[in-house]
Amino acid sequence: MHPPMAKDPIAEVQKNWQRHGWVSAAAPAATVTAIMRTQQILLGRAQEILKPFDLTFARYEVISLLSFSREKRMPMNKASQLLQVHPTSITNAVDRLEAAGLVERQPHDSDRRAILLVLTQEGKRIAEQATEVLNTELFEQTGFTTEEIEDLNRILANFRERAGDFTR
Amino acid sequence: MHPPMAKDPIAEVQKNWQRHGWVSAAAPAATVTAIMRTQQILLGRAQEILKPFDLTFARYEVISLLSFSREKRMPMNKASQLLQVHPTSITNAVDRLEAAGLVERQPHDSDRRAILLVLTQEGKRIAEQATEVLNTELFEQTGFTTEEIEDLNRILANFRERAGDFTR
């Protein structure tokens, strides 16, 4: 979108913060900005890779989740919890996945409020293919070293736990 | 949005990946997911804090950038580059900031294609207040340790450099 800049803009922001005397906030402010930017870059790469499958990352996450589940099916509220997004985001994604024939909505046996998401054959195929390509073109080439990945996974898991994502 | 879960859902995904034999992709896949989730949590906190100012984080970034600039003004394309977002995102944010009276569009002296963003007095006040609150309520309480912040800043700066954000 933009060519590389001469200086790291986030480092510049950190200097600004320090120059204004907000010493203790400067470094974490840079961290927050860097996390947001990193997410943007990774998401962009994923979307690019998924484009040939007519998938977005949000929709990929849904069919990937289903394809990993034992029964290839799952209630919507469980998908919402596992993917940690708002229930309406699942509704939105499923509307499109259903239109594309990758997923079906089926009634739940015992709870008439709930809806079961079921992966179609086509959905299973696409999920497996997309996972394959994401593995080789994104996850195996993130640009992080093995050590960095370990550090990130440890640090971010602690953060998410403290933020109330899960208990241990 | 959701109560804490019994297990870390991202760690579960990592196990799934390994169970399917994608050993080398498992850990980085967890990293990517963790970064996205962390961004979501931090963004949510920021939006919550900014709500009383009638600001979103995207709009805060624009007025914060202006308020740190020497002249309290800047061409739109420069703001787009520094914030590393698509030009249309700046247009969108500025439309709303202008409607709220925090920013004005002014013609550029020498380039009639360009538009100067100028912070109003009110915009300057709001930017300073919002920064103050974000500092105390978000950046000084991220939940990261000092060491984790150093690690993250180093690791993510390397990543962003390799991704072409800037050169050194």
Next chain:
DNA sequence: TACCAACTATAGGACTTCCAAGTATATTCG
């Protein structure tokens, strides 16, 4: 048993992001 609180999914709305296309202005170069 009858009621009420909690839960499941959806509709509608606000906001953000990106992309593609279009307009106007600058710049470069034959």
Next chain:
DNA sequence: CGAATATACTTGGAAGTCCTATAGTTGGTA
């Protein structure tokens, strides 16, 4: 100099996120 190319911004559209409110179900309890 004038044509071609590049740059700056806007418009319209697709998609995602979250929120609030609502309809239907469920399940505990008075």
